[in-house]
Amino acid sequence: xxxxxxxxxxxxxxxxxxxxxxxxxxxxxxxxxxxxxxxxxxxxxxxxxxxxxxxxxxxxxxxxxxxxxxxxxxxxxxxxxxxxxxxxxxxxxxxxxxxxxxxxxxxxxxxxxxxxxxxxxxxxxxxxxxxxxxxxxxxxxxxxxxxxxxxxxxxxxxxxxxxxxxxxxxxxxxxxxxxxxxxxxxxxxxxxxxxxxxxxxxxxxxxxxxxxxxxxxxxxxxxxxxxxxxxxxxxxxxxxxxxxxxxxxxxxxxxxxxxxxxxxxxxxxx
Amino acid sequence: xxxxxxxxxxxxxxxxxxxxxxxxxxxxxxxxxxxxxxxxxxxxxxxxxxxxxxxxxxxxxxxxxxxxxxxxxxxxxxxxxxxxxxxxxxxxxxxxxxxxxxxxxxxxxxxxxxxxxxxxxxxxxxxxxxxxxxxxxxxxxxxxxxxxxxxxxxxxxxxxxxxxxxxxxxxxxxxxxxxxxxxxxxxxxxxxxxxxxxxxxxxxxxxxxxxxxxxxxxxxxxxxxxxxxxxxxxxxxxxxxxxxxxxxxxxxxxxxxxxxxxxxxxxxxxxxxxxxxxxxxxxxxxxxxxxxxxxxxxxxxxxxxxxxxxxxxxxxxxxxxxxxxxxxxxxxxxxxxxxxxxxxxxxxxxxxxxxxxxxxxxxxxxxxxxxxxxxxxxxxxxxxxxxxxxxxxxxxxxxxxxxxxxxxxxxxxxxxxxxxxxxxxxxxxxxxxxxxxxxxxxxxxxxxxxxxxxxxxxxxxxxxxxxxxxxxxxxxxxxxxxxxxxxxxxxxxxxxxxxxxxxxxxxxxxxxxxxxxxxxxxxxxxxxxxxxxxxxxxxxxxxxxxxxxxxxxxxxxxxxxxxxxxxxxxxxxxxxxxxxxxxxxxxxxxxxxxxxxxxxxxxxxxxxxxxxxxxxxxxxxxxxxxxxxxxxxxxxxxxxxxxxxxx
Numbered sequence: 001x002x003x004x005x006x007x008x009x010x011x012x013x014x015x016x017x018x019x020x021x022x023x024x025x026x027x028x029x030x031x032x033x034x035x036x037x038x039x040x041x042x043x044x045x046x047x048x049x050x051x052x053x054x055x056x057x058x059x060x061x062x063x064x065x066x067x068x069x070x071x072x073x074x075x076x077x078x079x080x081x082x083x084x085x086x087x088x089x090x091x092x093x094x095x096x097x098x099x100x101x102x103x104x105x106x107x108x109x110x111x112x113x114x115x116x117x118x119x120x121x122x123x124x125x126x127x128x129x130x131x132x133x134x135x136x137x138x139x140x141x142x143x144x145x146x147x148x149x150x151x152x153x154x155x156x157x158x159x160x161x162x163x164x165x166x167x168x169x170x171x172x173x174x175x176x177x178x179x180x181x182x183x184x185x186x187x188x189x190x191x192x193x194x195x196x197x198x199x200x201x202x203x204x205x206x207x208x209x210x211x212x213x214x215x216x217x218x219x220x221x222x223x224x225x226x227x228x229x230x231x232x233x234x235x236x237x238x239x240x241x242x243x244x245x246x247x248x249x250x251x252x253x254x255x256x257x258x259x260x261x262x263x264x265x266x267x268x269x270x
Numbered sequence: 271x272x273x274x275x276x277x278x279x280x281x282x283x284x285x286x287x288x289x290x291x292x293x294x295x296x297x298x299x300x301x302x303x304x305x306x307x308x309x310x311x312x313x314x315x316x317x318x319x320x321x322x323x324x325x326x327x328x329x330x331x332x333x334x335x336x337x338x339x340x341x342x343x344x345x346x347x348x349x350x351x352x353x354x355x356x357x358x359x360x361x362x363x364x365x366x367x368x369x370x371x372x373x374x375x376x377x378x379x380x381x382x383x384x385x386x387x388x389x390x391x392x393x394x395x396x397x398x399x400x401x402x403x404x405x406x407x408x409x410x411x412x413x414x415x416x417x418x419x420x421x422x423x424x425x426x427x428x429x430x431x432x433x434x435x436x437x438x439x440x441x442x443x444x445x446x447x448x449x450x451x452x453x454x455x456x457x458x459x460x461x462x463x464x465x466x467x468x469x470x471x472x473x474x475x476x477x478x479x480x481x482x483x484x485x486x487x488x489x490x491x492x493x494x495x496x497x498x499x500x501x502x503x504x505x506x507x508x509x510x511x512x513x514x515x516x517x518x519x520x521x522x523x524x525x526x527x528x529x530x531x532x533x534x535x536x537x538x539x540x541x542x543x544x545x546x547x548x549x550x551x552x553x554x555x556x557x558x559x560x561x562x563x564x565x566x567x568x569x570x571x572x573x574x575x576x577x578x579x580x581x582x583x584x585x586x587x588x589x590x591x592x593x594x595x596x597x598x599x600x601x602x603x604x605x606x607x608x609x610x611x612x613x614x615x616x617x618x619x620x621x622x623x624x625x626x627x628x629x630x631x632x633x634x635x636x637x638x639x640x641x642x643x644x645x646x647x648x649x650x651x652x653x654x655x656x657x658x659x660x661x662x663x664x665x666x667x668x669x670x671x672x673x674x675x676x677x678x679x680x681x682x683x684x685x686x687x688x689x690x691x692x693x694x695x696x697x698x699x700x701x702x703x704x705x706x707x708x709x710x711x712x713x714x715x716x717x718x719x720x721x722x723x724x725x726x727x728x729x730x731x732x733x734x735x736x737x738x739x740x741x742x743x744x745x746x747x748x749x750x751x752x753x754x755x756x757x758x759x760x761x762x763x764x765x766x767x768x769x770x771x772x773x774x775x776x777x778x779x780x781x782x783x784x785x786x787x788x789x790x791x792x793x794x795x796x797x798x799x800x801x802x803x804x805x806x807x808x809x810x811x812x813x814x815x816x817x818x819x820x821x822x823x824x825x826x827x828x829x830x831x832x833x834x835x836x837x838x839x840x841x842x843x844x845x846x847x848x849x850x851x852x853x854x855x856x857x858x859x860x861x862x863x864x865x866x867x868x869x870x871x872x873x874x875x876x877x878x879x880x881x882x883x884x885x886x887x888x889x890x891x892x893x894x895x896x897x898x899x900x901x902x903x904x905x906x907x908x909x910x911x912x913x914x915x916x917x
Binding site for chain 1: 541542543544545546549553554556557830831833834835836837838839840841843844917
């Protein structure tokens with residue numbers, strides 16, 4: 001297998017703290033006799049304030065990697081440190097608490113609770129925490145104004161558009177001031193206008209609030225908003241691209257180029 | 271696949287049915303279980319109805335009781351099955367839509383469902399009747415024990431019961447078939463695909479209107495409760511209807527408006543800071559309250575009715591011995607008939623039956639109570655004045671009050687008013703002087719058997735003698751006597767009763783004796799409590815199952831929410847806490863309100879009973895609550911499984 005090394009490391013980011021450190025992560029499915037290895041030894045570092053996109057053809061293991069890193073699924077092998085805690089050795093109950101305190105999630109189909117209003121949905125992750133009501137209220141106001149959904153606070157999910165739902169979902173992911181936000185195809189169900197608007201906001205939040213985000217996507221346009229894009233193929237990291245000081249258009253072009261090399265065998269045939 | 275598209279032949283349709291049934295076992299088992307359960311219960315009841323031992327025992331009143339209960343049971347079974355079927359169809363609406371999407375016509379889909387329904391129906395009948403055969407013996411033993419039947423019994427296989435069950439259930443299956451056809455032909459493809467997402471979205475209630483209706487609900491129930499304690503007048507049955515109507519309407523408003531209004535108030539005070547527990551209890555409850563108001567009302571009213579019925583009949587059974595006791599102080603007695611008295615003593619001596627005999631004189635005079643003791647007009651009534659000394663000699667344990675005052679005994683009519691009368695009261699003898707006697711005690715029990723319909727006034731021997739001297743000459747006064755008997759050995763009671771009940775012996779009133787009265791009322795009340803208990807069990811199982819089924823559907827619908835919550839980092843335990851809180855509400859509310867309703871119903875009915883019905887009522891409520899709780903635990907178990915499987 002040809003490894004295309006394309007790393008241009010921006011030295012100013014070196015001083016920042018490592019948020020995620022994954023080493024030799026492997027994941028297999030199936031039982032004896034019929035084992036399928038989906039992740040075949042992934043090493044990945046993410047530093048504070050990064051906006052990492054994960055791309056790759058179908059079946060490359062993108063979502064599996066996200067699930068494993070996000071503690072929703074367990075790795076078969078390897079170590080994963082998030083903010084210094086080794087999540088690969090945590091018990092289930094402790095993992096839950098970890099997810100609640102340290103992580104945020106944005107899903108493709110929003111996963112909002114239909115029975116709760118926008119505000120109730122957003123405040124849900126901190127409902128068992130020790131945050132005071134006043135403090136929580138202030139946090140809600142600040143996040144909902146960044147995401148432009150303050151007006152929608154008392155609406156139910158069925159009353160708002162897909163883009164607004166995804167903004168709600170994003171606000172919910174950010175409310176607990178997570179070390180890291182995981183997003184699984186957040187624009188997958190949105191039209192292109194809502195998608196770019198949401199991505200713009202995410203990039204904005206990433207910059208202003210220094211939130212670390214990891215996003216799985218198959219859309220080159222979406223990943224052009226990232227500061228770094230990691231390409232997966234057959235369970236390995238195939239290549240990485242840094243945006244650096246390039247314009248988004250230029251970065252998009254670069255991503256397209258890598259994808260053309262990558263996707264020739266599996267994406268187009270599908 | 272190509273066979274499917276190019277028109278469905280009977281064979282492929284059948285194949286499809288079998289395949290879809292095998293794939294959907296999970297959905298089917300709920301409906302199938304409901305069907306089997308209904309068949310079992312109905313069949314058991316039908317078997318008992320046709321059982322030769324019971325037919326032999328049952329008099330006309332028993333027969334009618336059984337028939338009435340059978341009709342009631344038919345209705346419950348029908349409603350229950352139709353309800354279960356509607357939940358079942360709702361869960362499968364996506365599948366039904368899919369069949370139409372791939373090109374099956376509505377007719378073919380309907381045929382498919384009907385074939386399925388027939389297969390399920392036949393299966394349920396076979397299994398239900400088989401299980402029914404096994405358990406009917408248990409129920410028969412229970413019934414025999416309750417009515418005090420002691421000889422050997424055997425359940426015979428009753429063809430009539432089988433036929434009746436099959437006929438009834440073919441009727442019910444026809445109903446569900448119609449339901450299925452309506453479902454297929456009435457619904458658009460779109461609504462079929464969206465029906466699992468259905469459920470209303472809570473709207474902001476109009477504050478003024480909601481508050482008014484919410485309050486009205488509480489007022490209606492309050493009025494019903496208040497009025498239930500004041501029903502005892504000429505319009506008794508009309509009053510019962512008023513109470514029923516106000517309480518049922520009030521309960522409906524309570525579920526439909528009052529509670530959602532209260533919940534809305536609580537929720538808006540939280541200002542969005544709802545918390546996990548409320549997000550899992552308050553929010554989904556509000557989401558579905560409108561749709562659930564009907565079933566919650568029905569369940570509450572059914573619970574209240576069941577509880578009242580069971581507690582009432584249990585209290586009757588519980589009181590049987592006491593009732594007979596207080597009405598019949600003698601095992602039997604003759605009135606003014608020396609010849610028959612002597613004859614029966616001869617017969618009993620001959621058979622070696624030990625007895626105590628006492629002769630008691632009575633002065634019977636027309637009397638009237640002073641104004642205000644009885645509600646309405648006071649009326650003239652003959653009262654027997656009796657000396658306590660003579661009663662003591664006849665084996666009745668009684669001492670008259672001193673100073674010429676009297677104790678009054680009438681277990682059959684005065685009991686309704688005994689509690690509300692302030693002693694002492696005066697009774698006025700209708701002679702020229704209007705002689706009055708003061709009553710300072712209300713006796714709880716009769717001093718002579720009830721078959722002489724006189725009020726019974728017990729005085730000291732001196733007072734008796736002086737009243738007798740004074741009044742025996744008045745118009746309408748009579749001197750009468752009774753001969754009372756106590757059988758000394760319990761084992762002789764049956765023989766003595768048989769002797770007394772020979773046609774040659776007569777009484778001027780009903781010819782009754784303690785032993786046969788007791789046996790008869792044990793039999794009647796035993797049958798009544800059995801029927802009430804059986805129907806109660808059926809009610810309970812149906813209402814509990816309906817709640818369980820509904821919650822199962824809800825759990826399925828909310829599965830995705832649980833997955834989300836787990837991903838957000840809430841543990842299964844934390845989620846379960848919220849769900850348990852919801853179940854406390856879903857099961858607890860109808861139960862609590864049902865219990866409260868039944869408490870007032872029993873309070874209103876308590877004038878039927880001489881003794882306190884607290885004991886039997888509490889016991890009935892306890893058992894009911896226990897079985898209900900079991901359903902709640904089943905439901906929680908199902909939720910736990912769903913939550914754990916969610917991530």
